[in-house]
Amino acid sequence: MNNQNEESTIESSATTSESDNFGRGAISDGKDTNANEVPTKKLSNSAKSIVIYFSRSGHTEELAKEISETTNSDILELQVKDPYPSNYEETVDRATYERENELYPELSTDIPDLTQYQTVILGHPIWAMTLANPMVTFIQKYEEELEGKVITSFSTNAGYGSGNTFERLSELLPQSKIEEVYTVEDRNAEKDKDNLKKWLSDL
Numbered sequence: 001m002n003n004q005n006e007e008s009t010i011e012s013s014a015t016t017s018e019s020d021n022f023g024r025g026a027i028s029d030g031k032d033t034n035a036n037e038v039p040t041k042k043l044s045n046s047a048k049s050i051v052i053y054f055s056r057s058g059h060t061e062e063l064a065k066e067i068s069e070t071t072n073s074d075i076l077e078l079q080v081k082d083p084y085p086s087n088y089e090e091t092v093d094r095a096t097y098e099r100e101n102e103l104y105p106e107l108s109t110d111i112p113d114l115t116q117y118q119t120v121i122l123g124h125p126i127w128a129m130t131l132a133n134p135m136v137t138f139i140q141k142y143e144e145e146l147e148g149k150v151i152t153s154f155s156t157n158a159g160y161g162s163g164n165t166f167e168r169l170s171e172l173l174p175q176s177k178i179e180e181v182y183t184v185e186d187r188n189a190e191k192d193k194d195n196l197k198k199w200l201s202d203l
């Protein structure tokens with residue numbers, strides 16, 4: 001099944017209502033990258049790892065903060081210059097157009113010097129069974145800076161898993177060491193702490 005069909009499957013088969021804010025109902029609620037609030041950023045001189053994430057409706061962001069705290073990693077939230085609409089369907093339409101035309105969105109985030117980090121932990125939602133578009137922008141732009149580093153990713157999804165995340169990371173970052181990825185259905189993140197812990201301990 002190709003990505004487009006997978007995405008359509010999410011759209012048509014999702015059973016969530018807008019009100020529970022998961023899966024198809026995951027509206028951009030003003031608490032994430034579309035907000036006017038200050039983006040998450042904690043950078044130190046000493047950390048050996050950094051969490052760099054994009055989140056549209058807040059689920060990946062929660063996980064990002066937890067992972068950064070647990071691993072004593074620095075943390076940086078990516079924002080796009082032109083925020084995605086709060087409406088889910090409109091976001092899907094825009095994301096599909098961007099992906100199909102390889103017009104990944106411009107970021108507005110200043111990226112720090114990544115030299116000090118041995119490990120870069122990327123966080124993103126799953127869009128069309130792959131990395132959300134803004135993460136592709138980041139990786140393509142900073143491929144050289146990520147060379148030689150250990151790279152892994154965590155993601156939240158609407159129940160369909162991580163898709164081709166690992167393969168896509170390996171393809172985009174051929175000079176990095178890609179570790180096993182972690183993904184969780186957004187509504188189950190709270191219940192999946194044992195798996196998260198295990199994944200982190202294997203890093």
Ligand SMILES: Cc1cc2nc3c(=O)[nH]c(=O)nc-3n(C[C@H](O)[C@H](O)[C@H](O)COP(=O)(O)O)c2cc1C
Pocket residue numbers: 006007010022023024026054055056057058059060061088091092095124125126127128129130156157158159160161185186
């Ligand atoms: C444009 C778009 C495409 C999506 N495609 C998928 C998908 O292919 N598979 C899936 O399981 N979830 C998909 N989702 C659902 C999100 O991955 C899920 O709601 C995620 O938790 C959102 O993370 P966030 O709150 O950090 O933005 C999609 C959501 C959007 C907005």
